[in-house]
Amino acid sequence: MHRRALFKLALAAGAVGASGWAGAKTTPALLKPKALRAGMTVGLVAPASPAPERDEVHFGLDIIRSLGFNAQAGKHVFEKNQYLAGSDEQRAADINSFFADPSVDAIFCLRGGYGSARLLPLLDYRRIAQNPKVLLGYSDITALLNGLQRQTGLVTFHGPVAAHGLTDYSVAEFQKVLQPARFTEPLVIGAAPEFEPRPGRLDKANRLTVIRGGKASGRLVGGNLTVLTSLLGTPFEPEVKGAILFLEDIGEEPYRLDRMLTQWWLAGKLQQLNGIVFGKFTEAKASGNSFSIEDVLRSRCEALAIPVLRGTMIGHVADQTTVPLGVLAELDADAGRLTLLESAVS
Known part of the structure; x- marks a missing residue:
């Protein structure tokens, strides 16, 4: 279910x-x-x-x-x-x-x-x-x-x-x-796994899409879009003002993603962010006439005037990164990079 x-x-x-x-x-x-x-x-x-x-x-x-x-x-x-x-x-x-x-x-x-x-x-x-x-x-x-x-x-x-x-x-x-030995410099997370390209063969599964370019920093919040949306209006919803929001989901058709992101937009949450990182939206096949997932993400996010990147290794995939909530990070959408600016552990 x-x-x-x-x-x-x-x-x-x-x-x-x-x-x-x-x-x-x-x-x-x-x-x-x-x-x-x-x-x-x-x-x-x-x-x-x-x-x-x-x-x-x-x-x-x-x-x-x-x-x-x-x-x-x-x-x-x-x-x-x-x-x-x-x-x-x-x-x-x-x-x-x-x-x-x-x-x-x-x-x-x-x-x-x-x-x-x-x-x-x-x-x-x-x-x-x-x-x-x-x-x-x-x-x-x-x-x-x-x-x-x-x-x-x-x-x-x-x-x-x-x-x-x-x-x-x-x-x-x-x-x-x-398990860092020590934190001495910014740490890139969520980059695609190593892939050896050959003539006619590239890594199609882990390509990045720049929805809107730019660079910004903020505290990381996020996770599964469906679950996060269910927390809106409760004492447990993430504090999004000035944050970098990361989102992923599984089994949600484009219109459902549209509905949830529209709720975030109508609630004034997307407008408070410094940046958005979309991970993977797996098992999300559309039925009938439908916008694509990229269409939905662009429709909801292009007008926000913040960097927005899609395709990082966050989500229901075997190869996934570990993302610390609450720490300061930088999103460089043009470079396709999410970087931790401080250690997540003491």
């Missing part, structure tokens, strides 16, 4: 209380988690949909170990509750527990699907802010990445999930962002 069907379900309700979340007008000061090192312990959680087979969880734990870390499964990671990996309370409890546990250094998500936004009222934001740690995932995990970033200032990471494994490209991108 695609997210567009699942998002017709209501988000879980919650009240401001011990968890410490509130409709703050501005994001708190930036909190950077510790850089990852071999031998650290990574907790595995399933905040959204369940693993179809128990072995997928064991595979995810083995992927974590293959990266040089110790792996610890969340207490409820094997649970199933229809299309959710356990109850909202169980899934939130695993996240809260790992943030509170001093023996756990980072938290990786098993898979996406649907359900992460339901946890946002149940997370202990005060405790999370007191114990900043790496949180990694993408797709539906976008809700957690942006919710935590907005409520606590924690740098969160849009990147691979454990159940899918990592390609050589993804490992290299993961390591340079999360």
Whole structure:
């Protein structure tokens, strides 16, 4: 089932209380988690949909170990509750527990699907802010990445999930962002994998399209377009003023992308940005008479007078980069480059 069907379900309700979340007008000061090192312990959680087979969880734990870390499964990671990996309370409890546990250094998500936004009222934001740690995932995990970033200032990471494994490209991108020896100069992320061109053979899959040229800097926010759109009007929506927004999606036809971007435009969000980076829009075949995806992106973005680039290695693809939310970055659309201007970890 695609997210567009699942998002017709209501988000879980919650009240401001011990968890410490509130409709703050501005994001708190930036909190950077510790850089990852071999031998650290990574907790595995399933905040959204369940693993179809128990072995997928064991595979995810083995992927974590293959990266040089110790792996610890969340207490409820094997649970199933229809299309959710356990109850909202169980899934939130695993996240809260790992943030509170001093023996756990980072938290990786098993898979996406649907359900992460339901946890946002149940997370202990005060405790999370007191114990900043790496949180990694993408797709539906976008809700957690942006919710935590907005409520606590924690740098969160849009990147691979454990159940899918990592390609050589993804490992290299993961390591340079999360395991840097030291940050001494700006760091380019999301560039296309190496490709050896030959006469008559070029890398068609990873070509870049300049929707609008130029250069700009700002804090990185973003993730899955469908999930982010569902956060608009809530205390967990990203703070977009002066930001560089990155977006990706899967299975959404051009008219649906048009509808969501139009909502961002009507809400006055696109007009506040310094730049936009579009990643991959996979499995997005149009039916009947339709604008192309490029038509839609140009229609919604060309008039914004900011740099807009399409095609970076962000999205539902095997080779994907790791993007830190909250850090200062520069987008050079003409050069086809997204560059981190500061370290994402301490």
